Amino acid sequence: MNAPAQAKAAAAPASPLSPLARLTQAWQAISPRERRLVLLAGGVVAIGLVVGLLDWSRGERARLARSLPRAEAQLEQVQEAATEITRLRGETATPRAAGPALLEAAQASAKSRGLGLVLQASGDGLQVKGQAGLDAFVDWLAALQRDQGLRVQRLEVQGQGSAASIDAVLVQHDG
Numbered sequence: 001m002n003a004p005a006q007a008k009a010a011a012a013p014a015s016p017l018s019p020l021a022r023l024t025q026a027w028q029a030i031s032p033r034e035r036r037l038v039l040l041a042g043g044v045v046a047i048g049l050v051v052g053l054l055d056w057s058r059g060e061r062a063r064l065a066r067s068l069p070r071a072e073a074q075l076e077q078v079q080e081a082a083t084e085i086t087r088l089r090g091e092t093a094t095p096r097a098a099g100p101a102l103l104e105a106a107q108a109s110a111k112s113r114g115l116g117l118v119l120q121a122s123g124d125g126l127q128v129k130g131q132a133g134l135d136a137f138v139d140w141l142a143a144l145q146r147d148q149g150l151r152v153q154r155l156e157v158q159g160q161g162s163a164a165s166i167d168a169v170l171v172q173h174d175g
Contacts, residue, residue, distance in 0.1 A: 102126070102172065106144060113140050117166065125150060125171035131163045141170075149173050 017025070027035065103121045110117045115137060117130035132140075134157065144150040150170040158165040 102148060102150075105148060106150070106170075109143060109147075110140060115140055122169065123171070125153065125169060128166060128168040128170060130166055131160070132166055133162060134159070134164045137164065137166060144170065 107119050115132040120127045151173040153171045154169040156167040
């Protein structure tokens with residue numbers, strides 16, 4: 001019983017073969033015709049991989065060529081916005097009127113625009129009532145927001161021909 005195990009151990013080499021050595025040994029074991037077929041199959045696979053890689057590369061180049069103008073336009077917008085932010089950070093904030101000065105500034109602004117509005121101070125803002133053209137009124141509100149930081153808290157508008165009846169509450173908002 002011990003004799004077959006000893007014969008097997010004597011037949012096996014002392015160190016196992018490396019994968020490259022086993023591959024070389026298997027290569028040498030096949031016939032020259034089979035070697036050519038294996039080389040041909042390997043060549044076909046390699047050509048297929050190269051063609052696939054080239055096709056993928058061409059597709060990606062086309063995709064990038066389509067998206068590059070859009071990305072450049074976005075970059076330009078971001079750069080313009082960054083320039084504007086830098087410019088605005090450098091500006092000092094104009095002091096905004098408060099209390100009676102705010103009421104006077106808003107009344108002067110409404111009068112200069114020809115708006116028939118009655119303004120009254122109320123808390124941290126203004127109560128606005130009267131008749132005015134809607135376009136002129138909206139422009140006036142935008143100017144008040146920009147210049148005085150006043151925002152609309154409540155607004156009721158009822159159309160009456162070319163003029164509108166307006167009842168609004170504006171509050172001062174910093175930010």
